Amino acid sequence: MPYEETPVGTVRALYRYPVKSTAGQALRTATVTDRGLLHDRRWAVYTGDGGIASGKRTQRFRPVPGLMQWSSSIADASGVPLLVSPGGLRYRADDPAASRALSAAFGQDLMVRPETTIPHHDETPLHLVSTSSLAALSALTGGAVDERRFRPNIVLDTGMLPAFCEDDWIGAELALGDGVVLRLGEGMPRCVMIDQGQAGVPAGTKALKLLGGHHSTEFGLQAYIVRTGTLAVGNVAALRRTPG
Structure with a gap:
């Protein structure tokens, strides 16, 4: 089926969390499997x-x-x-x-x-956030917000795109890296974890409350794997939509 493809940014950072709920590991490259990174x-x-x-x-x-x-x-x-x-x-x-x-x-x-039969992922195999949304939340808090607070797998540098630009991507596909294709789901619901301290990131008190008041307590998008492959920092990310 034909689709329209629009570049929306580049991969700025990749993270995995080998043991759930511990501070993670920053990567330059990552293999995307059927269950995530x-x-x-x-x-x-x-x-x-x-x-x-x-x-x-x-x-x-x-x-x-x-x-x-x-x-x-x-x-x-x-x-x-x-x-x-x-x-x-x-x-x-x-x-x-x-x-x-x-x-x-x-x-x-x-x-x-x-992991055995009970999945360790909270919602979906992958989670992505954009620098546009990080900048918007930083403006609300009055200081820089560390991306690690949201425990993403993929951080996209979206340049001058508007705040919470990924809200308009729900339901589309995202092509990036060496043939990787993701289907973008709903916004990622947030919980108290984003204000808790983690290795290298001090505890905070504002993010969850501000998201509750300004963005339905959601930040970033859930994502599902359509096609596996390899990702690297610097890869171009392009949004795919079916015309009409």
């Missing part, structure tokens, strides 16, 4: 009742405040994350010592596990 949220910390540690409470998730002060990365070809404590201690996620260290740090039984 390779190694993204493949592992998570589980609570004693089988919930997935997060910043909120739902049927799947359990709040474990402070977990974002830990960080995770993929350090070798095994694909097993390396967990780093706020004090700099390092643990492989598959080492029982990692679960023991987390349990001791948070005063409850915690275990690091890979």
Whole structure:
């Protein structure tokens, strides 16, 4: 089916979070798979009742405040994350010592596990935000807003496009990188996590309240994978729509 293609920006940053709800890993290149960026949220910390540690409470998730002060990365070809404590201690996620260290740090039984049948992603496999929206929120807060606060996978440099430009992209496709195509979904609902501190990002008090008053407590877009491939910082992003 023919479509119209309009450049809307370039990839400014890529992030993955090898252990869910920990501070993530910035990338120059990333492989996009059917479930999102390779190694993204493949592992998570589980609570004693089988919930997935997060910043909120739902049927799947359990709040474990402070977990974002830990960080995770993929350090070798095994694909097993390396967990780093706020004090700099390092643990492989598959080492029982990692679960023991987390349990001791948070005063409850915690275990690091890979994903099985219960998905670790909150809403969708990918999440993207634009620099236009970051600039708009920065203007509302009166100071620069760190993109890491929103835990995106893809940050698009949208130049002079208007604030919250991605609102008009819902339902379209986005082509970028080495053949990657995404289907853009609804706005990403935000929760208390965006004001919580994480490794390298101090706690804040304004973002969630301001988004509630100015943008329906949403920031960025949910995204689904149409075609897998490779992404790199600097890739051009083009919006695809069917004419009419």
